[in-house]
Amino acid sequence: MPEGDSVWQAAHRLHTALAGRPLTRFDLRVPRFATADLTGRTVLDVTPRGKHLLARIEGGLTLHSHLRMDGAWKVYAAGEPWRGGPAHQIRAILGTAHHTAVGYRLPVLELIRTQDEAEAVGHLGPDLLGPDWNADEALRRLLEDPARPLGEALLDQRNLAGIGNVYKSELCFFARATPWLPIGELPAPDRLVAAAKRLLEANRDSPRRRTTLRALTPPLYVYGREGRPCLRCGAPIRVADQGDGTRARPTYWCPRCQLGPTP
Incomplete structure (x- = not known):
């Protein structure tokens, strides 16, 4: 998508x-x-x-x-x-x-x-690339259900609009948390919101999406890299479906760098 x-x-x-x-x-x-x-x-x-x-x-x-x-x-x-x-x-x-x-x-x-x-x-949350962006409101919406898994909360467009499955996986990697960690347990969630804004803005004008910092590395840290070594620690990247069963999405994470529950 x-x-x-x-x-x-x-x-x-x-x-x-x-x-x-x-x-x-x-x-x-x-x-x-x-x-x-x-x-x-x-x-x-x-x-x-x-x-x-x-x-x-x-x-x-x-x-x-x-x-x-x-x-x-x-x-x-x-x-x-x-x-x-x-x-x-x-x-x-x-x-x-x-x-x-x-x-x-x-x-x-x-x-x-x-x-x-x-x-x-009108149901959408603040748009990460829009004039209505409001980081405080986005954070408030994300934390309304503190028991909700982090990955699902990020994908919910009613919280903040613009994040899809790629950015969901990459943002969880940045936060060093698995996508199944209850969002209420995430330290400094405001940093995650700021990272989401920064990533989408950095890629807004680019024909090829990149979340890694160095041009010679793979463009993404975890998404689509199942079985390949983590660019931070070398552990094999894992993948599993996440969702309510009707809209499960393949979700990627590093089992060593990211802390929290996993399937």
Whole structure:
């Protein structure tokens, strides 16, 4: 699933291509909005909110999308071939005189009134890359349930918006705590919140995500490195699913550097 930095980059590409320009093509290939036609209207801006994308269009309308696991927005210059996937996977087409944005495999796509955006994203916590960022509020939300496992609390977008499975594993490594440690037992949780903000900002403009400090090392400390040596202590990295059984996610950690319960 794309994380906050990836969604921010997608919003930036869409905004650069579409904002301030009238639509010459508007095609939503979902039954509920298949007849909607906003050609001629100007795209005002494209804004990320956590892992959500909000494309605001003249006339008080917002195209709300969420990428989840497989969705993607691709931007093509006029006349450029579309290579984002087969035609049957296209869910949205927004075209201007110079660019076309094509949404592939979008599991969430809806046209809403801009004044009603809170119904779609109002449940989210402070956005790590947004103007509403509030570290104190994010910390308060994280600690509301002190018995909750650290990894699950970090993934809950109602606490702070933008963290996905990669950053969850990496942040737990930074905190030297297993993802199953009750968050109320984590020393200095404010440092974890600050680290989350710092990591997403550092990767916001980068095409390749990196949490390690040295360019010649692997880009990530633990995520995707099962069985490989920990970059800090050399112990083999482990992996196990974490979640409520309906949305279990592979979770990586170092059994020597990170303290706390494990499966």
